[in-house]
Amino acid sequence: MADKNDKDSKLVGLLAQFDDPDSLISACNEARLAGYKAMDAYSPFPVHGIDPAIGIQRSLLPFLVFCVGFGACFAGLGMQYYTNAADWSPIFPGYAFKISGKPLFSFPANIPVTFEIIVLSSAFATFLGMWGLNKLPMFSNPLHRISRFKRATNDKFFLMIETKDENFNRSETESQLNQWGAVAIEECRQDLTDNQLPSWVRLVGLLGVFLLMLPPVMIFRNMGMTSRSPRLHVVPDMDWQHKEKTQVLSPVMENGEYLFTDERAMRKPVDGSIARGQLEVDSEMYRGVKKDYKAAANSAKTNARLVSASIEDKEDAPVEPDQADQAEDVSMWMTQFPEGVTVDQAFVERGQQRFNIYCSACHGYDGNGNGLVNQRAMALGANGQAQWTAAKSMHDATVKDDSKNPLGRIFDTITNGRNTMGPYGAQIPAEDRWAIVAYVKALQETGIQPATASTETDGADEEKQTDADGGSDKEEKTS
Ligand code: HEC
Structure with missing residues (x-):
């Protein structure tokens, strides 16, 4: 640890190891009472009572989702009201359609769309909110660099107090942890060079982004241009087949004559042919x-x-x-x-x-x-x-x-x-x-x-x- 260059790494916290869940819980309680907030406990299995011990608050997420859903309710209703009933806006008037004298706006008719919008935005709020609150995506965690920490999934219990806590003090916190029964204490350092991708990865990434932008740019460019060649037809279907519309002249052959001598494009049914089910001989x-x-x-x-x-x-x-x-x-x-x-x-x-x-x-x-x-x-x-x-x-x-x-x-x-x-x-x-x-x-x-x-x-x-x-x-x- 000591020989590691301090300039290249940053102290994130102190990791204390405990041998059994009870000492972990008591240490957590002590830490909480000492006023620490930015800390987390790690254990191989769920330890009962750990949440109150480290003072985990209820998640903000439900409240967040509720607010978004509530807002979406008004947004959905408002959108429908605007499109269906708002004819007063001089710049962007809605379409106030009168249909059989029905009212332009009524709640029952507009509930399904409102409901769907609420569900959709709440789902997005839940998903994105969870990511945001967990500070995801996180590609690496400095804890995984500590070999001792691997036993957190096996038989050891850990408490980490982070440097960002306002009560954190390198030596004082360490002695406190010792007091509370830590078996071992280790610094958790974040390697600042960690975040730097190999230069070739960045190059390839940049190149990829550039190439991805080409198709849309080409499409936009062509949208504003005229061209003599036919459009690109990825799936031709039957777009290029020969066809004649009804009631038009017969197609003309290369020698200038009509393909059909009666000069019509439409053909009569073969003489004596009768549509199925229409042979009315009786x-x-x-x-x-x-x-x-x-x-x-x-x-x-x-x-x-x-x-x-x-x-x-x-x-x-x-x-x-x-x-x-x-x-x-x-x-x-x-x-x-x-x-x-x-x-x-x-x-x-x-x-x-x-x-x-x-x-x-x-x-x-x-x-x-x-x-x-x-x-x-x-x-x-x-x-x-x-x-x-x-x-x-x-x-x-x-x-x-x-x-x-x-x-x-x-x-x-x-x-x-x-x-x-x-x-x-x-x-x-x-x-x-x-x-x-x-x-x-x-x-x-x-x-x-x-x-x-x-x-x-x-x-x-x-x-x-x-x-x-x-x-x-x-x-x-x-x-
Ligand atoms: C659009 C009006 C109209 C409708 C509909 C109509 N008819 Fe007529 N029908 C006439 C007229 C007009 C005559 C007289 C034709 C004439 O003598 O020039 C007539 C004549 C007749 C005659 C007498 C023909 C004869 O022998 O001189 C019969 C029978 C008859 N209609 C039956 C029917 C039946 C059955 C229907 C329903 C399927 C029917 N019509 C529907 C206008 C109509």
Whole structure:
């Protein structure tokens, strides 16, 4: 010890060795009573009563964590209040969103975030506070240089009084320790050269820090620059594949010609291909046309219906409804419900529900053709503000007549529309369309009878609510 150069090391404290826990405790008590505070005891196992003996205070940590958590509570609430409800700040206003007239700020809604913030900051306070209070990280402890101290994990007990204690006095403290029964006393010195890392370590460290800074610097530099080369793509995924957007021209080949001769980028499905589950070959179920029906060659109209092409049908459709009816071969339509459709009460009720959803807007709930849309359109039409053909009444003689308007034809009206009525086949599945047909039939059986056979079409007036029926097609066409 003595030959060690005093300039290179600093005295940190005096380490006293004891042979048994009792003498350690009594020495600790004496030291405490003598007014020492900066001291610590080391033992191979926990010694009962050592904490009060060396005067260990309760840790400050819980209080610290509580303060941080408490502060976080207000910070969390405040942050949410500011972002959600503070619209008064002229410089950084929050977003005061009014949603369904709800208050901008309410406690229950903001508790989860507040709770999370409290938990997060408390966890950080605990972790960092523990490190701070223990003065961590500490890479070396001068005690470990004393060979005798190794027995602190084996069979000896130690008390160290540190020089930083205001009562510490090199010779006086030593004699006191002797008095209190120390078996041996040793100086604990901190080697001041200890802290100095080998120079190459520092060099490598510096170099490492410098290299680490390069990527961010490069990124920042590139952020403010334009470049002709494409971005660095670490994971290319499918970013560079060839693709054509919808509804654009076909890609052009190197020889200047379009890749697809029809000049479109979009391809049609292969002829005759049908999407899975959409092979609707059953003409009875899906078109309302009898299976064994063979179209007369001269009826273009009927053929068009058989192909179920509503657009062509519209184009071909004669303007005059009378002619349309003439051109149509009524015998093609199903007069009964197709196989697989069971008409029972549930089915008709389903039909009612669907009718009320899809049809009542125009045709009215009782099918008299005077739904709200119809009323409004008629009112507008009366001022010349709209062109509208009155929705037909389900009780109209022609609509009701099974020989002129068999089940299959009603089904077809729903599927493909008729004259000015639009098609609903895309919205309503075939099964439901049949259910609606059943309900229409039920409506016709039990439904209202028109009071008068008025030919007036102005349905906007209340007293005319039941008037939509009774006119021939031509009369209703007036718009
Ligand atoms: C947007 C309004 C509107 C909706 C919705 C509507 N229709 Fe029509 N419907 C009409 C109009 C208008 C006519 C008269 C068409 C014509 O003769 O030009 C009509 C005519 C009809 C006819 C008579 C066709 C014929 O043989 O002349 C039937 C049957 C019919 N609709 C059933 C229905 C059913 C069932 C629904 C529900 C799936 C429905 N409509 C939904 C407006 C509508």
